[in-house]
Amino acid sequence: MKKGKTLSLAIIATSFGLAGLGLGSPASADVNPPLAALGPPPIPLDNKQTPEKIELGKLLFFDTRIGGDASVSCADCHAQKQGWGFNDPLSRGYPGVVHWRNSQTVVNSAYLGKLFWAGSSGSLEKQAPSAALGAISGNGERDMIEARLAFIPEYVKRFNEVFGDDWPKVNNAWKAIAAFERTMIHNNTPFDKYMRGDKDALTKQQKRGLKLFQGKARCVECHNGPLLSDQKYYNLGVPRAEEWLDNGMAQVTFRYEQYAKGVTEEMYRKIKDDAGLYYRTKQKSDLGKFRTAPLRYTAYTAPFMHNGSFFDFDEIVEFYNAGGGSNEFTDGTMAKNKAKLLKPLKLGDKEKEDLIAFLESLSGEEIKIPTPKLPPYAPLPAVANTN
Numbered sequence: 001m002k003k004g005k006t007l008s009l010a011i012i013a014t015s016f017g018l019a020g021l022g023l024g025s026p027a028s029a030d031v032n033p034p035l036a037a038l039g040p041p042p043i044p045l046d047n048k049q050t051p052e053k054i055e056l057g058k059l060l061f062f063d064t065r066i067g068g069d070a071s072v073s074c075a076d077c078h079a080q081k082q083g084w085g086f087n088d089p090l091s092r093g094y095p096g097v098v099h100w101r102n103s104q105t106v107v108n109s110a111y112l113g114k115l116f117w118a119g120s121s122g123s124l125e126k127q128a129p130s131a132a133l134g135a136i137s138g139n140g141e142r143d144m145i146e147a148r149l150a151f152i153p154e155y156v157k158r159f160n161e162v163f164g165d166d167w168p169k170v171n172n173a174w175k176a177i178a179a180f181e182r183t184m185i186h187n188n189t190p191f192d193k194y195m196r197g198d199k200d201a202l203t204k205q206q207k208r209g210l211k212l213f214q215g216k217a218r219c220v221e222c223h224n225g226p227l228l229s230d231q232k233y234y235n236l237g238v239p240r241a242e243e244w245l246d247n248g249m250a251q252v253t254f255r256y257e258q259y260a261k262g263v264t265e266e267m268y269r270k271i272k273d274d275a276g277l278y279y280r281t282k283q284k285s286d287l288g289k290f291r292t293a294p295l296r297y298t299a300y301t302a303p304f305m306h307n308g309s310f311f312d313f314d315e316i317v318e319f320y321n322a323g324g325g326s327n328e329f330t331d332g333t334m335a336k337n338k339a340k341l342l343k344p345l346k347l348g349d350k351e352k353e354d355l356i357a358f359l360e361s362l363s364g365e366e367i368k369i370p371t372p373k374l375p376p377y378a379p380l381p382a383v384a385n386t387n
């Protein structure tokens with residue numbers, strides 16, 4: 001995200017006395033970017049938004065035919081009624097597997113510099129194929145997807161109009177999906193309205209919660225800036241997913257992922273927790289680290305955390321109040337990385353309620369999009385004529 005460009009700095013500076021914290025220039029290393037209302041998302045120069053492209057992307061997002069056996073669409077794991085994510089702690093997977101992580105909401109993914117819990121994808125255009133083709137999610141195959149699209153006349157027409165393709169090109173499918181996702185934005189919450197100057201947008205209790213969020217509870221140390229995420233990586237000691245203990249299928253995927261991500265033999269055999277950022281860097285200091293989650297739309301996206309360990313804001317606040325988790329099950333290496341910022345907070349019951357009320361102000365109206373009617377297959381005239 002282009003931080004400097006989207007911050008509405010002036011308003012916050014005046015409302016919270018944060019003036020003088022290097023506002024106007026990018027935040028220096030030891031100063032957190034201030035909380036702020038969220039502006040429009042950045043749009044990449046090589047994938048401009050057009051209404052036709054967005055419409056095509058929407059159809060593809062809901063279309064199961066871009067997955068392997070044509071039974072799973074993006075919308076099946078990013079479902080409207082489940083906060084545009086998936087309600088099980090660990091997401092459903094491609095038929096025959098359980099996913100190993102919680103499904104994130106696609107809402108506001110347009111703002112993120114790095115996607116996925118451990119930031120393994122750099123853009124929505126790159127993320128879409130990894131979802132559609134990845135073995136535990138869409139399990140699709142490029143040539144097959146392209147062939148299918150070519151036998152859906154409505155898509156042939158739309159790809160031609162939007163991208164000038166003679167035949168639908170699968171790489172343009174990812175672009176269209178990304179364009180659609182850039183419309184799934186949630187930046188007019190009570191919190192945003194408050195930050196834009198509407199002093200009545202938050203209740204008294206929520207204002208107390210905001211103060212705690214920035215003060216005693218120290219959430220703002222990591223959940224800062226307009227996204228309420230510094231997009232850095234921390235190990236919070238999140239407890240192991242219960243499903244990991246109960247469900248053989250979840251363990252199968254977990255082992256598969258260790259193998260696919262190339263961990264050491266010893267780790268492959270012993271590890272029982274998701275090593276997060278470590279898979280990308282192979283640095284022990286990154287074991288168990290995950291991207292600070294942005295907090296907008298969270299009223300709709302439980303369960304929370306990379307493995308869905310917490311079901312509501314009460315559990316979240318209790319977790320932080322206790323100083324985070326312990327990682328007691330692991331061999332000790334993961335626990336050593338626990339974020340130093342986490343300490344018992346000593347919040348009283350009323351303070352906990354205030355903080356929860358504030359968290360609720362980060363979600364506004366639910367984003368509702370009617371499920372589109374998908375175009376049917378048809379034999380192409382030219383092909384039919386050759387028979």
Ligand code: HEC
Nearest residue numbers: 074077091092093094102103104109115116117131132137
């Ligand atoms: C089988 C379930 C499944 C399917 C199908 C699926 N996803 Fe996901 N999605 C997930 C899970 C689980 C994650 C988190 C994975 C991780 O971090 O390793 C995720 C993460 C994402 C993210 C990252 C959000 C963030 O905050 O970083 C985006 C964007 C996304 N998916 C979009 C899509 C699109 C587009 C499609 C269709 C092409 C799709 N997904 C298909 C389960 C799925």
Ligand code: HEC
Nearest residue numbers: 217218219222234238290291292293304305306320339341
């Ligand atoms: C040390 C940095 C840090 C601090 C301090 C911190 N968080 Fe977090 N927060 C994170 C990270 C990292 C995640 C994702 C962790 C994971 O998935 O394992 C997260 C996840 C969350 C989530 C889950 C969101 C989701 O979509 O799953 C909520 C809610 C949350 N934090 C609220 C808070 C609150 C409230 C506070 C203050 C009491 C707080 N956080 C303090 C780093 C922090």
